[in-house]
Amino acid sequence: MSTHLCRQFRVTGRVQGVFFRASAQQEARRLGLTGHAANQPDGSVTGLICGDREAVAAFEAWLWRGPSAARVAQVELADSDVRPPSSFDIG
Incomplete structure (x- = not known):
């Protein structure tokens, strides 16, 4: 039996201006996942x-691959106990 969980992520490298968030949304929806993704001032x-x-x-x-134009340098992951959102949104 599979269990559900939530994980926070932070991706660094060339991940802004390469459709990373939109691609993440598409991948999450394909996998039946919910959550969100947002650009940060530091480029992550x-x-x-x-x-x-x-x-x-x-x-x-x-996340380690991202869309074809991305160049992922690092992925940081952490468990989260937040209430799961109902969709995957980008900000």
Whole structure:
């Protein structure tokens, strides 16, 4: 039996101006996940991903690739006990 969880993420590298957030939204929806992603002033993208443990793991692996124009340098992940949102939004 799979369990649900939420994880916060922070991705650094060339991740702004390359459709990272929109691609993350598309990937999350494909995997049936909810959450959000937002650009940060330091050039990183941060967010939250919630759903089935296996789908969250697949999304976390995707974060290391991102869209084709992205150049991911680092991915930081942390468990979160927030209430899961009902959709995946970008800000």
